[in-house]
Amino acid sequence: MIGTILNNLARFVVLILLQTLLLDHVDLANGWVVPYLYVLSLLMLPLELPLWAALFLGFGTGLVMDLFSSTPGLHATACTVMMYGRALMLRALAPREGYDQQDRATITRMGLAWFVTYAGVLILIHHLVLFFLEVYRFSGAPVTLARAMGSASATLLLCLLVQLLVSRQARPR
Amino acid sequence: MRDLFRFLFRQRDNLLFLLLLGLGLSMLIRGNMHQRAEWVSTSNAAIGEVYALRNDVVAYTDLRVGNIALNEALARERERASSIVERHDSGAVRTDTLRHIRYRYRAAQAINSTTHKAKNYLTLDKGTLDGVDRNMGVIGANGIVGVVREASPHFASVISVLNEDHVASAQIRSTGHFGLLRWDTRDPRTVSLADIDKHVPVSVGDTVVTRGSEGVYPPGILVGVIESVTEDPGIPFHLIVVRLSEDLTRADHVQVVSDLMKAERDSLEASAPRE
Numbered sequence: 241m242i243g244t245i246l247n248n249l250a251r252f253v254v255l256i257l258l259q260t261l262l263l264d265h266v267d268l269a270n271g272w273v274v275p276y277l278y279v280l281s282l283l284m285l286p287l288e289l290p291l292w293a294a295l296f297l298g299f300g301t302g303l304v305m306d307l308f309s310s311t312p313g314l315h316a317t318a319c320t321v322m323m324y325g326r327a328l329m330l331r332a333l334a335p336r337e338g339y340d341q342q343d344r345a346t347i348t349r350m351g352l353a354w355f356v357t358y359a360g361v362l363i364l365i366h367h368l369v370l371f372f373l374e375v376y377r378f379s380g381a382p383v384t385l386a387r388a389m390g391s392a393s394a395t396l397l398l399c400l401l402v403q404l405l406v407s408r409q410a411r412p413r
Numbered sequence: 414m415r416d417l418f419r420f421l422f423r424q425r426d427n428l429l430f431l432l433l434l435g436l437g438l439s440m441l442i443r444g445n446m447h448q449r450a451e452w453v454s455t456s457n458a459a460i461g462e463v464y465a466l467r468n469d470v471v472a473y474t475d476l477r478v479g480n481i482a483l484n485e486a487l488a489r490e491r492e493r494a495s496s497i498v499e500r501h502d503s504g505a506v507r508t509d510t511l512r513h514i515r516y517r518y519r520a521a522q523a524i525n526s527t528t529h530k531a532k533n534y535l536t537l538d539k540g541t542l543d544g545v546d547r548n549m550g551v552i553g554a555n556g557i558v559g560v561v562r563e564a565s566p567h568f569a570s571v572i573s574v575l576n577e578d579h580v581a582s583a584q585i586r587s588t589g590h591f592g593l594l595r596w597d598t599r600d601p602r603t604v605s606l607a608d609i610d611k612h613v614p615v616s617v618g619d620t621v622v623t624r625g626s627e628g629v630y631p632p633g634i635l636v637g638v639i640e641s642v643t644e645d646p647g648i649p650f651h652l653i654v655v656r657l658s659e660d661l662t663r664a665d666h667v668q669v670v671s672d673l674m675k676a677e678r679d680s681l682e683a684s685a686p687r688e
Binding site for chain 1: 425426429430434436440441442463467
């Protein structure tokens with residue numbers, strides 16, 4: 241229990257710092273690709289986490305990002321929406337006999353297809369909300385849509401990369 | 414009433430979601446309207462430290478570019494300053510309104526240098542294509558560095574001050590007495606100043622500057638300060654050791670000085686009858 245909390249806390253700190261100190265300062269393709277890797281810390285939260293806790297954690301994580309980027313409410317809203325979607329996603333993607341006690345939202349545990357679906361959809365939701373709230377208007381929607389999609393694919397790619405790089409568990413047989 | 418509470422309890426997650434969503438959106442809207450500045454100032458007090466830390470690290474990567482820019486600015490300033498100061502002939506200082514330039518300073522970078530051999534050289538990243546040519550003086554931000562020995566189109570080889578072959582005339586700034594600078598101390602931080610007569614009062618700490626008589630360095634460029642003065646009964650001169658103001662072991666951004674009137678002066682001195 242304590243180990244799980246510390247694990248998630250460490251992941252949160254590392255990813256937030258990576259995001260604010262490095263990724264936020266990397267300008268790929270003139271603002272068309274803006275990865276938000278920090279959402280991985282939310283995506284990898286324990287599966288059995290109750291929704292209310294997930295919502296609070298999402299809001300809090302977003303608020304920290306908002307503090308760093310001085311965008312009050314922007315990341316907080318996007319993350320809250322994403323965490324609500326996460327509950328629906330987990331229900332939709334659940335195996336027939338339900339989640340195992342040791343199941344965690346990782347490639348090694350759940351498989352590549354499961355994780356790509358899970359993370360891909362949630363990242364897209366997060367980025368769509370984020371990018372549309374950021375420009376704060378619907379005019380020029382195709383541009384914003386393209387930016388959100390481009391960034392979402394970059395974020396997903398980074399998430400996969402991070403998971404593949406740091407996963408220590410052996411693949412399940 | 415109980416049904417209402419039961420309903421609320423059953424829907425608590427959804428209600429929490431709506432609550433947080435509303436909170437986030439209201440922050441967003443207020444922030445977008447007018448209160449952004451207030452939020453930014455409070456947030457920066459907390460977050461600023463983290464960004465300051467980051468800047469401490471990242472600033473190093475910008476130093477290279479910054480140093481080059483500073484060196485070029487220094488070269489321009491020196492050019493401006495020397496073109497005004499040089500014109501105090503006939504007793505009165507004449508302000509040169511035409512900005513007649515006597516010395517040209519070109520910024521360059523030492524891409525290779527030695528300091529611990531008997532004959533030390535530097536290599537600069539500028540050559541004849543940039544106007545660098547042999548017998549031009551090379552100075553750093555704090556003092557003299559050497560003399561260009563050879564120049565290819567893109568590079569220049571410089572005889573360091575720390576080289577037995579490097580000879581330059583220098584004078585003690587306070588008294589004006591001059592002698593020859595030579596590197597026979599075998600110490601990369603000092604040179605010796607020879608040929609200063611024993612009757613001349615010399616004290617430790619005096620500033621030594623270039624004299625500019627051989628047309629390599631402009632006059633008045635800092636060499637260093639006198640570190641020690643010793644006497645040898647057999648020699649009519651002081652034995653003066655000068656601590657170099659430029660740290661040759663670190664000289665990196667330098668400037669190449671060319672005297673634009675050198676050709677005129679050389680031809681005059683060649684044609685004037687000796688004796």
